[in-house]
Every structure is written in C-alpha cells, then in structure tokens.
Amino acid sequence: MRASIATAQDLGMPAIYLHLLAELLNTIGVDERDLLLRVGLDPNRLNSADLRVSQSQASEFVTRAIIESGEPGLGIMLARELKLPLHGALGTAVMSSPTLGEALELMSRYLTLRAPHLHVTRRDTGAHAWYRVTCDRDLGPLQGFIMDAMLFGCVTMGAQLTGATVPGSRVLRSGNEPNYFHRFRQQIPVPVEYGATEDALVIPLSALDMPIRFSDDQLAASSRAQCEDALKELTEDAGFACRVRRVIETSHPFPPKLARVAGTLFVSERTLKRRLQEEEASFQNLVDQVRLDRAGELLQNTGMNLSQIADTLGYADAANFTRAFKRWTGKSPSQYRAETLKPPFPGRHSSLTARL
Incomplete structure (x- = not known):
C-alpha cells in the first residue's frame, strides 16, 4: 500500500516548477501572486534552482490552481513550457x-x-x-x-x-x-x-x-x-529538520509562525518541537539559519539598505537586524557587504550557517 502525502517522507519539489506554473497561470488570467500568498509561499523565492517546496504546499498550490483556473489540463500545459536548463x-x-x-x-x-x-x-x-x-x-x-x-x-x-x-x-x-x-x-x-x-x-x-x-x-x-x-x-x-527548514525558506510572511509550519507539515506544535529536539535542532535556530543565508544574499546581491533588509527578514528595525547579524558573524552587515561582494554568498551549508 502506498503512503499518503501526509505521512510519507517529503523530499520536496523544486521551487522553480511552481514558479513556472505561476507564470503559466498569469497568462490565462489567474492572479498567481495572490494564490501563492494564500498558500503561504513567497513568490519572490520560487525563481530559484536550489530551493525546494514542501510536498503539502506544492499539492495545495496545484489543487487551488486547477480549481481557480478551471483548467484540469494544467499539467499538459506545463509540459509544453519545460525547457531542459530548468532541470538543474x-x-x-x-x-x-x-x-x-x-x-x-x-x-x-x-x-x-x-x-x-x-x-x-x-x-x-x-x-x-x-x-x-x-x-x-x-x-x-x-x-x-x-x-x-x-x-x-x-x-x-x-x-x-x-x-x-x-x-x-x-x-x-x-x-x-x-x-x-x-x-x-x-x-x-x-x-x-x-x-x-x-x-x-x-x-x-x-x-x-x-x-x-x-x-x-x-x-x-x-x-x-x-x-x-x-x-x-x-x-x-x-530528516524532519530539513522538512521544517524547507517550509521556512519559502514562507510568506517571513518568518513564519511555528503553528503555521506545523500545520503545513500536518503535525501538532508539540510534535514539531519534539521531533526537532530528537534531531538536536530547534525551530528558532532553523529560522535564524534561513535569516542568515537570506541576509547574506540580500547584502551581496541587492542594493537594499539595512532598513529594507531588516523588514524583509522580519525584524522590527535595522538596529535589531544589525545586532543579530553581528552576533552570528562577528561583523556588521555593512562590513560584510563590503568584504564579500565576491565570490557569491555561499549556500545553505556555508560556514556562516555553521556558526549558529
């Protein structure tokens, strides 16, 4: 007997496919951005070759897309748009x-x-x-x-x-x-x-x-x-911690509440905390890891000022963001930006993340 989507291992779906589907929805008159936000996905994070979306969120998005577009043949329409470079x-x-x-x-x-x-x-x-x-x-x-x-x-x-x-x-x-x-x-x-x-x-x-x-x-x-x-x-x-991180990485608004992530993964808040603890992880630490990686990307790849970055990452103000970033890295955001414009900011297994 096959496992259900709620109970089986979740390796996620490449975010780029949902991005492509969202673009397709736009061409047939569906407000794809509103739909993504209602599912709890950040439209600006899906155009990535590296990120993956949890199976439950991908399923909810596709289901709503079919219903709201009135087009059950979306899979065939998407097939016509699949170009080989999209597959990493x-x-x-x-x-x-x-x-x-x-x-x-x-x-x-x-x-x-x-x-x-x-x-x-x-x-x-x-x-x-x-x-x-x-x-x-x-x-x-x-x-x-x-x-x-x-x-x-x-x-x-x-x-x-x-x-x-x-x-x-x-x-x-x-x-x-x-x-x-x-x-x-x-x-x-x-x-x-x-x-x-x-x-x-x-x-x-x-x-x-x-x-x-x-x-x-x-x-x-x-x-x-x-x-x-x-x-x-x-x-x-x-592992479970990776599943939680996957939801955090693509969530809107950011950072997501623990209850929202637990609901997405079909577990109670208590179970989520317990399973993370079994893997020697915590929800807040995973949020901070994602925040740090995203902070590095924004500092290096955009012209956003510190207040804009702080707002994007869910901080009350630039001062709070600066204190947190310095605690993680030993450097201020401005110093980090000046020193690391090249090479590109490392990925999810970077030395910066390891410091948390």
Whole structure:
C-alpha cells in the first residue's frame, strides 16, 4: 500500500516548477501572486534552482490552481513550457549526453532530484523500449498533474534534444481518458493511448541511438557527478529538520509562525518541537539559519539598505537586524557587504550557517 502525502517522507519539489506554473497561470488570467500568498509561499523565492517546496504546499498550490483556473489540463500545459536548463544539473547532464538512450538512462537514474516520488523502469519488448513511470505514494490531486507534466514533458524534451519528435514513439496512460484531454490531443505530436495497464513512454529501440544536438563528453561527466552529489545530499537531507527548514525558506510572511509550519507539515506544535529536539535542532535556530543565508544574499546581491533588509527578514528595525547579524558573524552587515561582494554568498551549508 502506498503512503499518503501526509505521512510519507517529503523530499520536496523544486521551487522553480511552481514558479513556472505561476507564470503559466498569469497568462490565462489567474492572479498567481495572490494564490501563492494564500498558500503561504513567497513568490519572490520560487525563481530559484536550489530551493525546494514542501510536498503539502506544492499539492495545495496545484489543487487551488486547477480549481481557480478551471483548467484540469494544467499539467499538459506545463509540459509544453519545460525547457531542459530548468532541470538543474540533471538537465545539463541529459543535454550533454551523446545519445537519446543515454539521456533517458540518466533521467531514469536521477529523476528523484526533480520528481522525488516518481520512478522510471525500462523493459525491452520486441523492437521497443518501454519506460514505465510509477509513483511510490498517493499524491492526491498532485498525481495526475505530475504524470501529465512528466510524460508529455518527455515528449517535448525529446524533441529539444534531437531536433525533432522521436519517430515511432507513443505515450501510454492508465485509466480512462479525462474529459479535458480532447482539447490538447492535437498539440501532442505523438499518439496517446488511454486505458493502458501502465503509464509509460514507448520508444523504438533504434531511436535510442539518435544523437543529442548538445552532446559534450566533458560536460556530461561533470554534470553527472553533480547529480550524484545532489542525490546524496537530498537523501541525507530527508530528516524532519530539513522538512521544517524547507517550509521556512519559502514562507510568506517571513518568518513564519511555528503553528503555521506545523500545520503545513500536518503535525501538532508539540510534535514539531519534539521531533526537532530528537534531531538536536530547534525551530528558532532553523529560522535564524534561513535569516542568515537570506541576509547574506540580500547584502551581496541587492542594493537594499539595512532598513529594507531588516523588514524583509522580519525584524522590527535595522538596529535589531544589525545586532543579530553581528552576533552570528562577528561583523556588521555593512562590513560584510563590503568584504564579500565576491565570490557569491555561499549556500545553505556555508560556514556562516555553521556558526549558529
């Protein structure tokens, strides 16, 4: 039996996908910013290749997006917008692969980085390779959306990789054809068969040797190594404290209240505190870690003054922010800004964070 979204491990969803969906909503007349704020997400934090949004918030946003747009085919619409560079190191690794077959092998191996609970397995039958897509849990309303985006997105990205629709390929979908699909059928350049026993992408074995337009052996090797590192880090970051931090990082307003984070993660405040304590963490310390990282980004990458930064980070005034920043780093914000314009402010595992 598959775990539910509320009880299973939450590896999060890349924030950039929700950013792309928000842009799509804007084109069809939905106030995407208002929708994000009502879900508790900061629209200004989603355009990031590094941040991840909790599964529960992603599911709520997608569900509300479908309801308020009146468009159940949002997953197919999103699939058309998926460009390979949006997929981080995995996108780079796929783009630099020598052949379509090797690109699909990489996608199958590292899919967890982009769609954590989907899995791809290959079997060869006759003259075709079948790439079956399964989900290890019940994602609720998010599942149909993700399957649409995943399978139809593969068709779009296959054309990006080879320069044309992969000949002889087709998409299989389990279940009955949804009522909305007829509006999109002509936009999908391969046959789509509903009523199948599985969700799968079927490709002729001969097509797997098709060359990739952007092939680069050196880049392929380095980006694959990055995928390995990222997968290891994501797996290591599967603890409860990481889940809490993930919610804090993308929350609006910032900093979020403990009760709001507990509700997002479907636990009581008492349980949240206890589980953090079991991992030798605390809610306030996680808030301070995120504040410090965001402070460094704002000091280095924007022209915001100290009062504006203090307000963004939830401080009453610049003096309170300055005292906190100096306590964390031993430097005033102005001194830090002057000394660290280059190189870029380090990420979440920076030495600054380690000082907290």
